[in-house]
């Protein structure tokens with residue numbers, strides 16, 4: 001079994017209120033075996049010197065779309081599932097370089113199961129990539145956010161949407177997700193901004209439809225993630241036992257209190273709002289989104305302020321796929337901009353996200369946990385921008401990225417030049 005000792009300058013363990021200072025972490029196989037000011041070094045252990053770095057648990061992004069390219073959705077529909085899975089793998093690996101060792105994928109527009117195949121290949125060790133949990137299809141009523149027909153010519157009837165309008169069909173959709181290997185059920189109970197033909201301020205499931213969806217999922221042991229916008233949609237999702245509200249764009253103070261009481265997680269995708277604001281200013285927001293986002297953008301920012309002032313369990317999620325994965329790391333900064341403390345933002349991407357995923361083997365650095373560990377220069381609690389400088393990534397005890405040497409060499413060269 002491989003043994004590694006990480007000698008760390010500083011550590012955020014995922015749940016403490018402050019950094020630990022100089023710490024050593026011993027890793028054997030895929031797990032952390034001990035942590036302390038100094039740990040026992042097995043004779044053959046590889047020592048990795050991170051004494052000029054702060055380490056943290058591997059980051060978790062609980063809302064991505066590896067096989068949905070929002071900017072080219074119609075063309076992408078013509079691609080095979082295999083093509084989408086392979087491109088998704090490339091994105092997932094690129095994203096892991098930023099420190100994301102676990103991702104929850106919340107939906108594909110493919111009629112098949114590309115994200116299930118991708119998850120299975122990575123988790124079986126056939127290909128390298130971040131650990132995945134997936135909700136394959138986005139279940140919705142017709143005229144809901146998951147009804148993608150509005151993007152296409154009405155005569156084109158490719159099976160891109162997973163829609164149902166009566167109890168029996170809703171049950172069948174949920175059960176099909178379970179049969180073919182989804183970990184989660186993803187549904188939408190309001191419209192969205194980037195979709196054509198729906199409105200995020202309107203609720204699109206009736207209570208009895210939401211009830212049948214969540215009770216079927218829960219009978220099968222599947223947690224439910226609900227894309228939701230309207231304040232009433234947020235409340236409906238909480239009342240029927242959603243584990244997470246995605247976006248919660250227009251949540252009000254009553255909804256926030258309900259989420260606090262019920263323990264519902266909220267994934268507020270704050271960087272996406274920053275991306276949308278930028279696109280609105282530069283005139284590049286897709287036309288179907290403009291009227292809705294122009295009407296709501298101030299309300300969305302007010303809802304984000306409500307959330308950051310609350311005790312709601314806020315988990316890190318970006319919606320990458322709707323925008324570039326290279327911007328996913330900026331959710332940390334967007335959270336702090338919206339009023340979260342840097343510590344709460346760091347927990348959102350580690351221990352809180354692991355709580356949402358019911359994965360108590362992740363999100364915290366402690367003996368017995370999986371050895372998902374990232375390192376960055378600087379102190380992310382003092383300056384959240386440090387999170388964008390991760391240059392060391394370990395997943396399950398295997399080092400996937402270590403580009404510190406390059407910087408160190410450059411520093412040595414610069415030093416030598418100066419000296420000579």
Ligand SMILES: [Zn+2]
Nearest residue numbers: 063065106319
């Ligand atoms: Zn999404």
